[in-house]
Amino acid sequence: MTYLSKTIILVAGLALAACTNPDRFADGDGSGTGGAGLSGAASDPTSSAYFQQAVGDRVLFAVDQSTLSAQAQSTLDAQAQWLMTNSDYTAVIEGHADEQGTREYNLALGARRANSVRDYLVSRGVADNRLRTVSYGKERPIEICSEEACYTKNRRAVTVLAAGSVS
Amino acid sequence: MIRSFLTLLAALTFWAMPATAQENSGPLRLEITEGVIEPMPFAVPDLVAESAQARDLATRIARVIAADLSGTGLFREIPAEAHIGRITNFDSPVQFADWRAINAQALVTGAVSLDGAGRVVVKFRIHDVFAGQELGRGQQLVGEEDGWRRIAHKVADQVYSRITGEGGYFDSRVVFVSESGPKGERAKRLAIVDYDGANLRYLTDASTIVLAPRFSPTGDRVLYTSYETGFPRIYLLDVADVGRRALPTLDGTMSFAPRFSPDGRTVLYSLTQGGNTDLYTMDIASGASVRLTNAPSIETAPSYSPDGSRIVFESDRSGSPQLYIMEARGGEAQRISFGRGRYGTPVWSPRGDLVAFTKQAEGRFHIGVMRTDGSEERLLTASFLDEGPTWAPNGRVIMFTRETRGEQGEARLYTVDITGRNLRQVPTNGGASDPSWGPLQE
Numbered sequence: 074m075t076y077l078s079k080t081i082i083l084v085a086g087l088a089l090a091a092c093t094n095p096d097r098f099a100d101g102d103g104s105g106t107g108g109a110g111l112s113g114a115a116s117d118p119t120s121s122a123y124f125q126q127a128v129g130d131r132v133l134f135a136v137d138q139s140t141l142s143a144q145a146q147s148t149l150d151a152q153a154q155w156l157m158t159n160s161d162y163t164a165v166i167e168g169h170a171d172e173q174g175t176r177e178y179n180l181a182l183g184a185r186r187a188n189s190v191r192d193y194l195v196s197r198g199v200a201d202n203r204l205r206t207v208s209y210g211k212e213r214p215i216e217i218c219s220e221e222a223c224y225t226k227n228r229r230a231v232t233v234l235a236a237g238s239v240s
Numbered sequence: 241m242i243r244s245f246l247t248l249l250a251a252l253t254f255w256a257m258p259a260t261a262q263e264n265s266g267p268l269r270l271e272i273t274e275g276v277i278e279p280m281p282f283a284v285p286d287l288v289a290e291s292a293q294a295r296d297l298a299t300r301i302a303r304v305i306a307a308d309l310s311g312t313g314l315f316r317e318i319p320a321e322a323h324i325g326r327i328t329n330f331d332s333p334v335q336f337a338d339w340r341a342i343n344a345q346a347l348v349t350g351a352v353s354l355d356g357a358g359r360v361v362v363k364f365r366i367h368d369v370f371a372g373q374e375l376g377r378g379q380q381l382v383g384e385e386d387g388w389r390r391i392a393h394k395v396a397d398q399v400y401s402r403i404t405g406e407g408g409y410f411d412s413r414v415v416f417v418s419e420s421g422p423k424g425e426r427a428k429r430l431a432i433v434d435y436d437g438a439n440l441r442y443l444t445d446a447s448t449i450v451l452a453p454r455f456s457p458t459g460d461r462v463l464y465t466s467y468e469t470g471f472p473r474i475y476l477l478d479v480a481d482v483g484r485r486a487l488p489t490l491d492g493t494m495s496f497a498p499r500f501s502p503d504g505r506t507v508l509y510s511l512t513q514g515g516n517t518d519l520y521t522m523d524i525a526s527g528a529s530v531r532l533t534n535a536p537s538i539e540t541a542p543s544y545s546p547d548g549s550r551i552v553f554e555s556d557r558s559g560s561p562q563l564y565i566m567e568a569r570g571g572e573a574q575r576i577s578f579g580r581g582r583y584g585t586p587v588w589s590p591r592g593d594l595v596a597f598t599k600q601a602e603g604r605f606h607i608g609v610m611r612t613d614g615s616e617e618r619l620l621t622a623s624f625l626d627e628g629p630t631w632a633p634n635g636r637v638i639m640f641t642r643e644t645r646g647e648q649g650e651a652r653l654y655t656v657d658i659t660g661r662n663l664r665q666v667p668t669n670g671g672a673s674d675p676s677w678g679p680l681q682e
Binding site for chain 2 (some may be wrong): 137192
């Protein structure tokens with residue numbers, strides 16, 4: 074791979090990240106996570122940008138489910154490895170649901186999803202005091218169409234990094 | 241914000257009437273049944289302005305009374321253009337022939353004046369046109385000038401209840417979530433309005449997500465869920481001064497779905513710990529919580545029976561969300577929903593006989609009602625997304641959230657009669673969701 078094509082791929086990666094990073098909600102101090110967002114270059118393997126793009130910060134779920142698919146487990150294996158290497162970070166795992174459900178049930182469902190990610194990361198060696206969970210239910214869809222193409226991306230749990238201690 | 245509502249001084253003082261006073265048992269009667277009904281024609285001419293400054297109010301109060309009655313779908317207004325008779329003196333005998341000629345079965349007459357202290361004084365009478373007599377006794381209401389809409393609602397409540405035999409619901413308020421901004425980052429604020437959408441007032445700012453407010457039984461406090469700390473947590477807000485406080489919680493948990501007990505002293509809510517959601521109660525005064533359910537399934541969206549003895553709630557312990565009833569102290573629960581589909585957000589009716597719910601089946605959402613034993617399920621609405629029913633104080637009407645589909649999808653409040661008739665949108669300034677219908681005001 075030439076230097077030029079590598080640069081192009083990297084730029085493309087950043088552009089993609091920019092448009093799929095609405096999880097830092099714009100409503101005031103509401104995130105409660107320190108709002109790490111993108112910090113550092115994605116080429117820096119210790120940066121949260123690298124975690125988000127190269128490791129993969131989210132896993133998806135089937136309708137009404139909180140079980141982890143093989144693909145989700147492989148993403149979380151990589152997350153766990155990264156978190157153990159980069160022990161300065163803590164994380165809030167956000168659980169989300171699609172809009173096909175009532176508000177309060179979806180809050181509880183999102184909490185289940187966030188917790189199954191947390192449990193998995195802990196089982197892979199991440200210290201549980203570095204992880205917190207929160208559910209947004211159906212309040213913060215990442216995709217806003219009312220089709221399965223969007224719902225499938227909204228049924229997610231996102232591992233959001235922050236520097237420093239959780240509690 | 242300063243509370244500027246009227247105090248209805250000497251509210252509903254019975255007004256001394258001449259010999260025409262009737263017992264509350266006139267022949268004018270509207271039975272609300274399940275069948276299709278023909279709305280009862282009525283007339284509400286402008287009130288008689290007994291002081292020059294009251295002229296505007298004379299029209300505005302009559303319009304609110306007429307809108308309340310027409311809005312039920314049970315009454316049909318005969319517009320002023322069709323009136324033959326004129327009411328120019330509140331105490332002169334009504335020329336019933338003029339009102340029979342236009343087929344007005346019910347006639348509401350009134351007079352309004354401003355007293356020395358600037359208060360609005362409204363007198364009114366309800367007439368059974370075809371019987372040629374009054375229905376019940378005339379009454380007088382006194383209130384602050386900026387509370388004139390409440391006086392009009394109280395008159396309409398009297399008309400409604402004397403003719404239908406049911407309690408009224410017009411002098412009531414709704415707390416809800418006002419929504420703005422794009423679907424992916426909706427801004428949400430608590431707001432309070434009269435039942436008809438008038439007199440909107442915001443109770444919180446848009447700095448954080450707020451969800452699912454619930455009125456206290458007396459309408460002076462609101463429980464809701466807020467992400468103020470970054471994590472869902474229950475807050476208690478005083479409606480008059482909008483002071484709020486977070487209720488105690490355990491670190492590392494989420495608490496949400498709060499409801500008042502009928503005596504207003506206890507909060508019934510969901511607490512999520514380790515990904516598992518169960519039902520708890522909290523004594524508001526002491527902050528002490530008691531766990532009611534202990535299952536690996538989701539237990540949420542609870543609602544007390546009006547006597548506080550039982551709780552209906554939503555659980556997916558059977559594999560999909562369904563409705564269950566248990567004793568208020570917890571214990572074994574009986575499943576009551578058995579139809580095809582998923583059931584949620586059960587709300588016990590103020591009369592105690594029905595449970596309203598959200599049902600999701602075959603890609604559509606419905607608001608429905610069933611008896612508390614699960615029998616006689618009836619679906620009242622259908623759309624892409626209907627959810628979150630709340631009962632009018634008299635148990636005849638349900639308000640709920642309807643959200644439209646797609647990128648431009650937006651939530652609005654609707655009402656529907658428990659017969660399934662008379663679906664109407666509640667006017668709100670922009671998007672609106674999660675209504676909680678408060679009690680009839682004192």
